[in-house]
């Protein structure tokens with residue numbers, strides 16, 4: 605059950621929806637829309653979430669954007685399902701904001717400077733041959749070590765070794781160490797907060813923006829959202845609460861579905877009102 609405080613914060617946000625402006629719904633993927641799976645290719649959305657997103661696309665003017673640590677191209681197939689439940693392709697920012705895959709398929713990649721990139725490439729080359737017993741994920745802008753699914757003892761070993769190796773890099777300009785559930789990422793280039801700032805810079809003033817995320821890497825995005833001038837909301841989607849910059853805490857999947865339902869209602873009400881208004885303007889014009 606949502607607390608009264610959460611309900612009133614959501615109501616306050618949804619009240620900011622206006623007829624003229626397309627609201628922006630920003631979503632992390634893993635842990636937020638989908639439960640964690642050791643096999644990441646099987647991380648399908650929580651039950652009912654695809655259907656809710658499909659209805660939001662079909663019944664409202666909402667723009668849906670996913671911002672994820674994964675490569676951008678992995679999200680479409682997982683989110684849409686097969687046969688597709690979510691009808692429209694969504695824009696996806698991958699690798700925590702380094703990649704931008706527009707809904708129409710246009711692709712942009714922003715990497716770090718040449719020296720930073722060379723240093724990172726050497727570390728990636730090393731880890732490709734020495735995975736420390738964990739699962740090494742090789743990204744163009746980052747080296748990522750996962751220990752999800754390992755025994756507690758093995759996980760501790762992988763974590764300690766990974767920290768030892770990543771620490772000296774993390775001190776250098778252009779590198780950031782990110783901690784997430786069962787893993788460490790040493791990355792370069794933009795983060796999720798930068799992605800939110802780029803998107804926000806393209807919006808009409810007063811556009812409602814919400815960001816939903818579960819992880820420590822989402823905090824930069826929560827922070828960026830909290831600085832917006834228009835109606836905004838950030839939500840930590842997670843089974844257990846933790847210290848966060850997010851405005852509200854939602855327990856998946858029930859409260860996540862409740863949030864999406866609230867969005868659908870608020871955004872379709874606005875669209876319905878707009879239709880009535882256009883119809884009445886038309887009627888007035890015909891009459892005069």
Ligand SMILES: [Mg+2]
Pocket residue numbers: 632633634635636817818819
């Ligand atoms: Mg996540």
